[in-house]
Amino acid sequence: xxxxxxxxxxxxxxxxxxxxxxxxxxxxxxxxxxxxxxxxxxxxxxxxxxxxxxxxxxxxxxxxxxxxxxxxxxxxxxxxxxxxxxxxxxxxxxxxxxxxxxxxxxxxxxxxxxxxxxxxxxxxxxxxxxxxxxxxxxxxxxxxxxxxxxxxxxxxxxxxxxxxxxxxxxxxxxxxxxxxxxxxxxxxxxxxxxxxxxxxxxxxxxxxxxxxxxxxxxxxxxxxxxxxxxxxxxxxxxxxxxxxxxxxxxxxxxxxxxxxxxxxxxxxxxxxxxxxxxxxxxxxxxxxxxxxxxxxxxxxxxxxxxxxxxxxxxxxxxxxxxxxxxxxxxxxxxxxxxxxxxxxxxxxxxxxxxxxxxxxxxxxxxxxxxxxxxxxxxxxxxxxxxxxxxxxxxxxxxxxxxxxxxxxxxxxxxxxxxxxxxxxxxxxxxxxxxxxxxxxxxxxxxxxxxxxxxxxxxxxxxxxxxxxxxxxxxxxxxxxxxxxxxxxxxxxxxxxxxxxxxxxxxxxxxxxxxxxx
Amino acid sequence: xxxxxxxxxxxxxxxxxxxxxxxxxxxxxxxxxxxxxxxxxxxxxxxxxxxxxxxxxxxxxxxxxxxxxxxxxxxxxxxxxxxxxxxxxxxxxxxxxxxxxxxxxxxxxxxxxxxxxxxxxxxxxxxxxxxxxxxxxxxxxxxxxxxxxxxxxxxxxxxxxxxxxxxxxxxxxxxxxxxxxxxxxxxxxxxxxxxxxxxxxxxxxxxxxxxxxxxxxxxxxxxxxxxxxxxxxxxxxxxxxxxxxxxxxxxxxxxxxxxxxxxxxxxxxxxxxxxxxxxxxxxxxxxxxxxxxxxxxxxxxxxxxxxxxxxxxxxxxxxxxxxxxxxxxxxxxxxxxxxxxxxxxxxxxxxxxxxxxxx
Numbered sequence: 001x002x003x004x005x006x007x008x009x010x011x012x013x014x015x016x017x018x019x020x021x022x023x024x025x026x027x028x029x030x031x032x033x034x035x036x037x038x039x040x041x042x043x044x045x046x047x048x049x050x051x052x053x054x055x056x057x058x059x060x061x062x063x064x065x066x067x068x069x070x071x072x073x074x075x076x077x078x079x080x081x082x083x084x085x086x087x088x089x090x091x092x093x094x095x096x097x098x099x100x101x102x103x104x105x106x107x108x109x110x111x112x113x114x115x116x117x118x119x120x121x122x123x124x125x126x127x128x129x130x131x132x133x134x135x136x137x138x139x140x141x142x143x144x145x146x147x148x149x150x151x152x153x154x155x156x157x158x159x160x161x162x163x164x165x166x167x168x169x170x171x172x173x174x175x176x177x178x179x180x181x182x183x184x185x186x187x188x189x190x191x192x193x194x195x196x197x198x199x200x201x202x203x204x205x206x207x208x209x210x211x212x213x214x215x216x217x218x219x220x221x222x223x224x225x226x227x228x229x230x231x232x233x234x235x236x237x238x239x240x241x242x243x244x245x246x247x248x249x250x251x252x253x254x255x256x257x258x259x260x261x262x263x264x265x266x267x268x269x270x271x272x273x274x275x276x277x278x279x280x281x282x283x284x285x286x287x288x289x290x291x292x293x294x295x296x297x298x299x300x301x302x303x304x305x306x307x308x309x310x311x312x313x314x315x316x317x318x319x320x321x322x323x324x325x326x327x328x329x330x331x332x333x334x335x336x337x338x339x340x341x342x343x344x345x346x347x348x349x350x351x352x353x354x355x356x357x358x359x360x361x362x363x364x365x366x367x368x369x370x371x372x373x374x375x376x377x378x379x380x381x382x383x384x385x386x387x388x389x390x391x392x393x394x395x396x397x398x399x400x401x402x403x404x405x406x407x408x409x410x411x412x413x414x415x416x417x418x419x420x421x422x423x424x425x426x427x428x429x430x431x432x433x434x435x436x437x438x439x440x441x442x443x444x445x446x447x448x449x450x451x452x453x454x455x456x457x458x459x460x461x462x463x464x465x466x467x468x469x470x471x472x473x474x475x476x477x478x479x480x481x482x483x484x485x486x487x488x489x490x491x492x493x494x495x496x497x498x499x500x501x502x503x504x505x506x507x508x509x510x511x512x513x514x515x516x517x
Numbered sequence: 518x519x520x521x522x523x524x525x526x527x528x529x530x531x532x533x534x535x536x537x538x539x540x541x542x543x544x545x546x547x548x549x550x551x552x553x554x555x556x557x558x559x560x561x562x563x564x565x566x567x568x569x570x571x572x573x574x575x576x577x578x579x580x581x582x583x584x585x586x587x588x589x590x591x592x593x594x595x596x597x598x599x600x601x602x603x604x605x606x607x608x609x610x611x612x613x614x615x616x617x618x619x620x621x622x623x624x625x626x627x628x629x630x631x632x633x634x635x636x637x638x639x640x641x642x643x644x645x646x647x648x649x650x651x652x653x654x655x656x657x658x659x660x661x662x663x664x665x666x667x668x669x670x671x672x673x674x675x676x677x678x679x680x681x682x683x684x685x686x687x688x689x690x691x692x693x694x695x696x697x698x699x700x701x702x703x704x705x706x707x708x709x710x711x712x713x714x715x716x717x718x719x720x721x722x723x724x725x726x727x728x729x730x731x732x733x734x735x736x737x738x739x740x741x742x743x744x745x746x747x748x749x750x751x752x753x754x755x756x757x758x759x760x761x762x763x764x765x766x767x768x769x770x771x772x773x774x775x776x777x778x779x780x781x782x783x784x785x786x787x788x789x790x791x792x793x794x795x796x797x798x799x800x801x802x803x804x805x806x807x808x809x810x811x812x813x814x815x816x817x818x819x820x821x822x823x824x825x826x827x828x829x830x831x832x833x834x835x836x837x838x839x840x841x842x843x844x845x846x847x848x849x850x851x852x853x854x855x856x857x858x859x860x861x862x863x864x865x866x867x868x869x870x871x872x873x874x875x876x
Contacts, residue, residue, distance in 0.1 A: 013859045015851070058859050308744065329746035338744070346744040349737035360734060360745035364727045373725050400521075 004030040004194055005051075005082075005163060010060035012046050016403050020046035021057070022218045028163070033185065033195045035205045035226070038215035039238050039436045041405050044198045047215070048165050051196075052084040053077040083156025084165040087172070089148050091140050098123045098136035101155050126158045131187055144501075145293060146177035150184070163194045170204055172461070174293060175497040182208050200238070202231045214238055239436050249447045252471035255284030257516070258424050258455035259305070264314035266300045266479075274300045276479040277314070280514040282424070287446065287456040289470025289488060291463065293500050297479035298459045299341060302428045305457070306338045307331040318424060332361060337422035339413055339430045341459075347413040348401045355383040355397035358416050390415035391441070407438030414442055418449060425449065428459045443469060463493060474514060475499040484511040525799060528850055532843035536836045543835065544828050554826040561821035562814050568821060570703020572813045574775065578603070579809035580712040581767025582791025584719045585760040587800040591723060592756035593736040596643055598658035599764040600788025601665035602636035604781065606765025607772040608669035609635030611687050611779040614694040615677050621693035628694050629711070629769040636765015637758045639665045644757035648750045654757065666784055673779055687779035696774040706774030712806070715763065719802040722759075732756050764788060796841055812837075 006027035012020045020043045028034045036044045049055040051062070053071035062069055064080055071077045074084075091100050098119040107118040123136040132150055140148065149169060156164055166185075170178045185195055185208060199205055205212060206226060214221040214237045221237045259282040266275040275297040282288045290298055303309035305316055307328040316324045318334045326334075340346035348357045359379050362368065368375050368382075383397040392411045394404060401409055410431070417425065427446065431439040446469060450456055460466045466473060466488075473488040474481055475496065483499040483506045485491050498504040544558070545551045562572050585599045610632040619627055643661055646652035677687040696707040723729040734742040735752040743749050767787065772779060794812055798804035815833050823830035843849055 011863075013855075013862050015855055015858065017858045017862060019862050306744075327746070327748075328743060329748065332746045340744060345738075346740050349734055349741045352734065352737045356730070356734070359730075360741070360747070363730045369727055373721070374727055374730065376725060 002030050003027050004065060006063045007047070007051065008061045008063070010047065010050060010057045010062075012043075012050060012055060012057045018403075018405070019218050021050070024060075024215065024218070024220045026213055026220065027223075028194055028196060029211075030194055031189060031192050032210040033189055033197055033208055035197045035199060035209040035212035036215060037200060037205060037212050037234060037238055039200050040433050041407065041435050042215040042238070043218040044215055045167060048084065048167060048196065048198060051077070052082060052165060078159050078161070081160055081162035082165070083159060083161030083163065085149065085152040085156060085167065085169060087167045087169075089152055091148060091151060093139075093141040095140060096136065097134055097138050097140060097143075097151055100140055100151060101136075101158055105159065122158065123154070126154055130154070130157055130191060132157075132184060144177075145172050146174075146180065149173070149177075149181065153184070153188075157193075161193075163196065164188070165196045165198070167198045168200075169197070170199065170201065172294065174500050175463075175494055176501060178204070202234055205234070206231060216240060247443050247447055247468050249469075250451075252286045252450065254286040254471070255453065257281045257283050258319055259457065260317040260320075261305075262315040262317070264301070264304060264316065265312050266297070266304060266309065267312045274479050275304070278476075278479070278481060279314075280474060280481065280484070281516055282455045282457055284423075284455050285450055285453045287450050287458055287469055287471045289466035289473045290457070290459045290476055291466045291473060291496060291500060292461075292476035292482075294461050296476045298476055299428070300479075301476075302338070302341070302426055302457075302459060305331075305426055306336065332420075335421060335423040337417035337420055337425045339417055339425070339427045341428040341432075343406075343410055343413050348409060350400075350402040352401060353398050354387065354392065354394055354401055354404075354412055355380060357401050357412050358383045358386050358397075361416060361420060386415040386419055389419075405435070407434035410434050410442065411438055414445065418445060422449070422454055425454055425456045426459075427456060429461060430458070431460075431462070431465060463496065467491060467493070467496075472513070474511075477502045477505070481511055481514065482506065484514040486513045524850070524854055529797065529844060531850065532840045535843060536839040539839055540832050540836045543832055548826060548828050550826065554822050554828045557822040557825060558818045558828075558832075562817045564821075566700075566702050568817060570700055570705050571817045572810065573700070573705045573709060574703070575813035575816055576806065576809040577706075577708045577712050577774070578767050578771045578785075578787040579790055579794050579812055580716065580806050581770065582764055582787045583794030583798065583805040583809050584715055584791075584802055585762075585764035585767070585788075586791045586795035587798065587802060587805060588719060588723070588732075588763065589756055589760040590795055591736045591800045592732045592752060593739070594644075594647070594654055594753060594756050594760075596640065596654045596658040596757045596760060597788070597792065598640045598643060598661050598665075598757075598761060599791045600784055600786070601658075601662035602639050602761040602764030603768040603771075603788050603791075604662075604784055605639045605665040605669050606632035606636040606768030607779060607781065608672055608768075609633075609765065610694075610769035610772050611677060611690070612672060614690050614773075615688055618691070619693075624691075624694045625696055625773055628773060629766050632769025632772075633762040633766040636768065637762035639765070640757045640761025641754075644754045644761075647757070648753045658757075662784065662788070670782065677779070679778065682778070684780065685782050689778055690773070690776070694773060695777075696770065704775065708770040708774040711766075711770055715766070716802055716806055719763070723802060728752075728755065764791070793837055793841060796844060 008025055010021050010024045014020055024047060026047060036047065038044045046055060050057050051071065053074045053076050056072060062071060069080060101123050102119045107115040107122065109115040120136045127134050132154055134147065134150055134154060140151065153164065169181060173181060189195060197209055209226045211223060211225055213223050214234065216238055261278055261280050264275060264278045265273055268274050278301065292298055300309060304311045307326055311324055315322060318331065318336060321334060323331050323334060344350060359382065363374070368379055380397060387394065387397060390411045392415065393408050401412060430442050430446065446456060458466060458469055470488040473485045473491055475483040477500065482502065541555065544554050548554045562568050582599045582603055585602065589596045610628040613628045613631040639661060643654045643657035646657050647654045673687050674685065679686055679688045698704065698706055699709065723733065731742065731747045731752050734747060735749050739749055790812060794805060794808045797808040815836060819830040819833040822828055
């Protein structure tokens, strides 16, 4: 097979001083599915952004079809035939599939007017050529995640892509959708396309790829034929040690109800219900997981419990006290902690120091203030304690948060939220996008807190995570409870997927366990 | 952290350097005797005690308005009401001075506080509009400047105007309300100590009090502040009111230190200058006096130059404009900084097994 593309000696340093790639060599052959593996923060996405012209390397060369090329913008990369499907889709929700697909390369009638019919024909043509079925007239807004991903792939193919980069394509998919995607990818490969597949999921890689390149800490750990390397070896090369990402936990010993939700609803601006008549309870010493495809009301539920949004209907009780209309501060005073879904938006002030970020929930406590003046020394001491206890890798409490890696930023959030003696923790995507070490640390900490009697509501798009950590498990679909399992360890992944996709729904009486009935 | 300070300092120096260089070029092209003009511009303020005193006199109001703006900008409240606050503060001090008789020492203190309250009330309106109705404080505070100006003119004209005086002016201020001179041979007044006291108080407020902490967090990331349980609406309110109070105090101090009557019939412009000072100082209260002095120095230097040479003092306006543009240009020197970081990282990138950097 011919080498279609090679990158040599790529080094990339970001403005905040983080070295994302260091002298990385990488090459792909025509017609293969090549995986780039590595844990979060290993530099996979950066390498691909360089290949797609979104970032410029400090050093290194890129050769494409035997010629040296300079890829200084995505449009140049597209012209060469390199296409990329991002983790977060770049689609205009209010437009149709056809309109989205031709965005930027619109067919024109008389050189002026947008030729919608031709756009539809173009889409039909490309979808037929590659055997990817899609309705060109559907509005993107109404489509499921799997379909949106298909549009992104077709978008790249329509622009003449010969190399297709997929950035963690399965992260947002249910097991059923993943299966479908893999069939499509193999089909594309058979049609001569080259596919670069970024992932850190070992099983998928073994299943679909021909070769793989492993990155660790910004460096390449070598190229391997997928069939010659075991999952264990890959994992050791990725992390540098043997990792067992299973959590050691004993059976839960639930106590009294801490959080009680009664007929809770939330209507959006268009008066559309996003959360619909939800009722459940969470007990002391128990982890209740919420599974579901993102955007099925989980975010709004969390925001209502923590006081960031006000419920449209229904009631929330925390330790028997009604909390439906309380402010964020008052809810925090009820010993509630919150790990927010997006740490950079809610979890930290990125330009603030680590110390400032660690005290935002307690800066006004009487112990930290003498009269009008803050006890700065005590606050610094507390920050240093937390940095030690949660092993936050940094130069000290005065370092800016945005100079840290994703995992360490999350540890700043977790250190603050776990150290306030919480009786209830709302953990929304607690380990999203962070390295294995930090993930292990945070998961074990959650179990530890559960054993000490904290009630934990865990929302996660990572199926492994909810299944591993939860004692009980519920599934949300379109704002409603689609399923409830008293014992999370007895749940089958495929079955869970059915509930997440709305293909199955439990009867109300089957879910009585959620209310303790 | 230290590297960041160094980098910001370099950027400020480059901005000042480029601006001065351009000013020199202008001077050289328009002047018959550029050497003399330049000498007057750069060294004039140091040529006599009186000239140097002029610099300090001018820096005092700039410290107040610079502090006012920096408090509001730190909270990311782009309230430009320091101008109106400064003006109405002077009116408030005049009203008190001409309405009540109080003993010396007490009287200026009460008059300055009265000015502060007037400024605070003026800014409370855009602050309330923002926190209750989500009205942009930028627009409402700009409008408020004119409202406060005409309100002040109305008050002086109708209640405190001296009909005997030729131009529009208030009655004479009583002697015991005026601030004493502190430097023989100049008009530098006690206000300079009040200004420095305010620098320390504002610093303590912003960096050593819980309200200052809440204010800074709102400025850094308002959604983070809200999530943490900080009452962001109240921060929006008090940051602007405090800004108004400081500006109002500045107006009162300026009036009591430099004037015998209230004679302004246009906005004096110190509020706008405060924005320049705050931007140059990166909202750091401890740097405010430095840049207030610097701006005062430029102004007096240009003034001295225009008096004896053929170069107009408007040169300063050009320098100011260029400095602000360059200082606010975030990408200025970014390439240099990036190369510095790359070089350092390449030399001592630790080869730790399993340690993870972000990607």
